[in-house]
Amino acid sequence: MLLAVLLLVVVIALLAGVHWYVWRRLVRDVTVRGSLARRAGTTAIVVLPLLSFAALAAGRAGVPFTLQRILAWPGFLWLALLLYVVLALLVGEAVRPLLRRVLERRAATRAPAAPASETPADPVPAGAALDAGTRTDPAAVPGPADTLADTAAEAPSAASPSAVSRRLFVSRIVGGTAAAAAVGTVGYGSYGVLRGPRVKRVTVPLARLGRxxxxxxxxxxxxxxxxxxxxxxHTQRIVDTINATQPDLVAVVGDLVDGSVADLGPAAEPLAQLQARHGSFFVTGNHEYFSGATEWVDHVRELGLRPLQNERVEMAGFDLAGVNDPAGETENDGPDFGAALGDRDRTRTSVLLAHQPIVIDEAVRHGVDLQLSGHTHGGQLWPGNLLAELANPTVAGLERYGDTQLYVSRGAGAWGPPVRVGAPSDITLVQLASRQA
Structure with a gap:
């Protein structure tokens, strides 16, 4: 418990520090104190993270689904924007001194140089004014107050363009470029998700697959x-894309939903339109166990998909097996490889549906020929792929582990921010190939 509290404190402190840095570079350094722009920017830096926290917590807190939808867009999009604003600003830290130096050199070359031969005029001898019959006015003698007044008169007006210092100019250039880069990146990444996944085709040779x-x-x-x-x-786009490939079998390998059947049942209804010669199959992912796995298993069965809960079915030429997600262990409903694969005929090819790639060791131990997984999103938001590589044997694509091949899809949707950068969504058409053919 203490460790969890300490971790929470560290996370909050880190987020506070990151938001302070963004406020400093995008608000304080580029606006005038007391201006409307500074007040608006400061308000946004306070409100947006609160919306992100609310969006993350709303589902588990039982907030009405309509309110969840209202909070989700600004709350989740800010998380993606924050990531890329910070990355762009960090790059800007390296550019900032270089740009300032260039401006200083340009200003120096434009400044007029005084001629070397120029000498000051001869001073007027003391008392010359009196000798000329005139009286010196004490007010005409410059004092400290006059010097300050002259300096102020010579300084450019605060409202003129010349009053903007090089530091402010550089801050605005770097901050504006960083903000534009972040908005462009997140905008394009959102378009990729909302447009729907593209079809990726992969051929997998299997040694034991019959002709x-x-x-x-x-x-x-x-x-x-x-x-x-x-x-x-979103579901309808996915179903239409799958049906256009005319598959022999559809495999939905987990993380179908982030919410209850009561809230998302209508959103899943287009799955009933899936068309495949040998049917559609489903295995749970970790997010099903955050959303009521038992209810969702029953619901997808009503929609015409067959859940594979630690079980297998014989197909023409191979065995198709499925295991529950490891997250189900908290509900005594975790993966059971013995039940799914223990007593099968090992001379037959086996294809395993398992949401998380991390179960590949069990697949190898049970002689699986091909494991089909998801879970990683391919990292979803670069450089998230680097973190995903630390937690998963394969982040995306096809790799071999002994006699077992593992294929990991990047997924068709997105968790949290509806944004993908460097990890485009996909539906993969896996074509099995017999070496006997």
Missing amino acids: AAHGYRIAVVSDIHLGPILGRA
């Missing part, structure tokens, strides 16, 4: 993440 199953096509879709942002239209 009759050569060319068998499995449409693999994972991490759809229906929720407050991605709803029924």
